């Protein structure tokens with residue numbers, strides 16, 4: 001099987017970031033594989049081990065994303081591709097990302113593409129479904145189980161806590177949800193092997209794209225952090241008095257009564 005994984009490098013949302021003049025400052029923040037993409041890498045490896053073939057992990061990003069690609073190779077992926085936009089593009093949105101991925105997949109024989117359900121930083125959840133549409137292949141989102149038998153694919157997907165069962169066929173794009181598997185940690189031999197596995201680097205030129213064609217369709221007009229939460233108020237005294245004070249505060253301060 002020709003198995004591809006879409007992987008995004010994101011900053012860890014546990015990290016402290018700040019916003020200065022509308023720009024996110026992530027200096028010193030730890031970068032990771034988007035957690036939903038870890039499920040995708042793990043499932044891709046399992047599918048390859050069961051059905052044969054090759055797992056290729058693809059990311060659009062900057063030189064630094066090589067680290068996350070090497071981690072995916074150390075987990076067990078066979079090849080990685082970095083589409084490096086550092087020198088060519090200053091801005092991008094979901095349209096940009098999908099347009100570049102569409103060009104990448106144009107000459108590829110694809111059986112299955114696995115991506116994350118959502119990227120934890122920008123969280124639009126658009127890239128997978130939009131790419132499937134552009135490639136004219138089936139798409140199932142938020143999967144928690146997948147069984148491939150020939151070209152028939154049986155999937156369980158998470159629908160807000162319930163399970164929906166879907167039957168579809170290859171070629172296919174799926175987006176992965178928590179519960180699909182337990183992503184493995186790279187082993188020491190895996191890390192050593194990963195250093196020798198192929199990691200190709202492409203630029204948008206190599207995909208016959210020029211800057212105009214991938215210009216973003218959306219513009220971010222403002223970025224700001226949520227307001228700091230004010231400290232809560234603890235009421236004291238007799239219960240009757242507390243209730244009176246609470247009602248009064250709800251009227252005068254919270255203005256919800």
Ligand SMILES: Cc1cc2nc3c(=O)[nH]c(=O)nc-3n(C[C@H](O)[C@H](O)[C@H](O)COP(=O)(O)OP(=O)(O)OC[C@H]3O[C@@H](n4cnc5c(N)ncnc54)[C@H](O)[C@@H]3O)c2cc1C
Pocket residue numbers: 006007008009034036037058059060061085089090091092093094095096097114115116117118119120121122123124125126127128220
């Ligand atoms: C050239 C370029 C410049 C950019 N510049 C800016 C900028 O200036 N400001 C800004 O805020 N954002 C920028 N972005 C990021 C962009 O706006 C979105 O992050 C991106 O389109 C994905 O949307 P999302 O994060 O909501 O992902 P979602 O749609 O939530 O991601 C779902 C899944 O899609 C896949 N995926 C998403 N992104 C990638 C990727 N890059 N490579 C491989 N797979 C991926 C992963 O499997 C992921 O789990 C840029 C992107 C590009 C390509």
